[in-house]
Amino acid sequence: MSRRRLLHGTAGAAVAGTLGGCAMGGEADGDTAKGVASAANPLGVKEDAPLEVVIFNGGFGEEYAKAHEAMYRERYPKSQIKHAATQQIAETLQPRFVGGDPPDVVNNSGASQMDFNGLVSQNALTDLGELLDAPSLDDPSVKVRDTLLPGTVDVGSYDGRFLSLNYAYSAYGIWYSQTLFAAKGWEYPRTWDEMIALCKTIKAAGIAPWTYPGRHSRYMSWPIVAAAGKLGGLDVIKALDNLEPNAWRHEAVRAAAEAYYQLAVDGYLQPGAEGMDHIQAQTAWCRGQAAFLSCGSWLESEQKAVTPPDFRMAIAPTPSLTSADKMPYEAFRGAGSEPFIVPAKAKNVRGGLEYLRVMLSRKGASDFTRKVSSLTSVRGAGDGITLGPGLTSVTALIEASNGGAFTWMYNSYYRKLERERIDGACAELFTRRINAAQWCDRVQKSADEFAADPAIKKYKRA
Template sequence: MNAHPSRRTLLLGAVAATALSACATSGADDDDTSAKGDATAENPFGAPADAPLEVVVFKGGYGDQYAIEAGTVYKQKFPKATVDHKGIQRVGEVLQPRFISDDPPDVVDNSGAGRLDLVTLVSSGKLTDLTELLDAPSLDDPAKKVRDTLMPGVVEEGTYDGKVLVLNYSSVLWGIWYSKSLFAKHSWAYPTSWAEMLALCEQVKKAGIAPWTWQGKFPEYMNDPLISLAAKAGGHDLVKSVDNLEPGIWKSPAMLAAADAVHQLAARGYIMPGSEALSHTEAQNAWSKGQAAFIPCGSWLEGEQQQVTPAGFDMVLGTVPALTGADKLPNGAVMAASSESFLVPAKAGNARGGLEYLRILFSQKVARGFAQNSKALPVVAGATDGLTLSSGLASTAETAKAAGANLFGYRFRTWYPALAKALDDATGELLTKRTTPDKWAERVQKAADAVAADSSVTKQKR
């Protein structure tokens, strides 16, 4: 999954997608015409020793130091090669023309606002199948394949039409953030049910602090706790039904109850006034200053806020509380996915080098550096073992460990951007009390039905 304005949102529009599709070639199905050297145990893909390597990375809340480090290791391995690293914003706007002209970089981190339309890249055959990388020996332990070093779900999330075309780098958990020190000061306990959440919000309000704020300009932030509540109540079957566009799922009892739960925050005056007009950074900065007790966000929050968060704030990630007393998923269940979508274009001039770069990127050394610098969990298993972790990253790691197999994740955002946009718009209205939970459900269900009926939209199935 990918992040909000700094991590995941707006895919390229229909015009851009149409242009990309219109100029598509068979891409990955063509013969490999990129540069190639001799394959050896140390160089399993036959990356040419002297061919240049171009890497384009989204430089957002995680920064790009980890990608630079991977390039440094690549350069040490191939001293005659040049590594052209570019950390940029708006990846789609910059790279779309190059994909259309079949002159893409060798490695791309397709993340952030305005990223390339991944579904179109897939259907146009613009991406290299990464199975060869997954089956190659890992850099750290040649006896272990790269695929065996990754956390559960990473390969599945990058698989389209039976091919692994993307590998995400950061393991993201979504929840509700709060200051451990603020809670200790007021003797507040993090709630385990939504009824407890509403009761605590009343206490927080009486203490002169806004219970919640949210990134109002980007309603998908508040969608995360909403659809998490629904998943807990309805279980994995509900999550799959949403992704599979099954009729009536957005009007189901679990989904309606989740919408009502979130709506209560607005209805009872538990949201900081003016939140609906705030950007993600503005809302997060207000929260970091102690103006609100809770804020919804993914686990990249600490890294994004590390320059402005006061010492001793001790931010921690809390799981979304149970919705009912009969939830199908346990209280510790958490919405999780991976983000920072790395890919090797099919028409890359040095695709062999691109695969080797990714083998280096997914090594313990680079992953540990990512955890330390970006305050985020990499998808490389065991990469944080033995590290002294910050409060936010430690809580994220503990939450993931406690959840165990009780992780869940939706995929409709990537598969069906039109549905994601309709959900965002509807939730924005719900949180500003301009619509009701029932009307919210009708509106989103109508959008889901429209996508299901649209024969021009390629359907995915879980």
């Protein structure tokens, strides 16, 4: 199971349809384990209540969870913890949700994750707002919410309720090899004009300026939307999330699409990339066949088997389109991933919330990073840990942004819109079968179809 499927897996249509048709909801009427709240026990955990944790056994494995469980057991030695790990999350847990007997904590991830739209619409998830307002484990004077990196709460919120803790943290941007750039005397471009000028130089040196996974062309939608948001401001992205009419035809979106379409028109994409999957494109990039790649911060871990020792991969923000962009160059897309939930009908909701609080401690978060080579959504939890060049550059990206991370939600609210419609439109755009204006029209038509479909639950991002 690749890191990509781990972080971005989706349930099959049959699973999603079944979830949407089953009654799984209700408030936390299954929560029978309640203790007395105190300064030492702010969430009111019943100290001897059993706790059941189910982990997705993918690229991160399950050992990190066993470490978190040990930390929980240190705090509540009378509690018996039942641990399970599976790659078949939906197949294993869907009957238990329907039967009103779900676990207390679920790592709802992987290709067979339970459909979030179905879970949310059936009120099957505990609102984690109480966790956000609880004191952090490390400093009682600091709330848990104030220990989290930007984008963590946004990506786990539905209709204003924080329902999913996305524990891992992914930064998205443009990747390049510091070794290659130093050898050639190239500087990463901060503006789009500089990008095009450098692409011309790179091509003249016999290297493809860009590669991309043509079989998953949505990867190239990420810099387009990021550039549009930086140009026009966060309201442009919120309009996309809210399926507003003509949102994808906004002048900022069109300008960004035209900019990245120029890569295809000017011959700056690696020949044959349209037939590559993500591993093939990333491997070509690691072998020095291309200079730039759009990806997230899981890239270093995913490519560790084929990355040359002296490659020194690094991530950078999408270049500014103009000197009048509303967001600074340093702004980047950053968001939590790897979702954890506490079912509304869990028998030990208090314990489930406390388990997440343990995960969000500095020790819990740093242990995770050491074990799986991925950052968490806890601010500064990677400090003092020896990181690879890629993750080191990610931490530098976060610091340089000075809190300027942003994200979008349409891929979470309406997963098929990105996975099928935008993916297909990008495949056409970067093979020049449609132009940028047609791309905007095509994606807008798809968004309008989603907006008009009464069977699809709609979400409003404020």
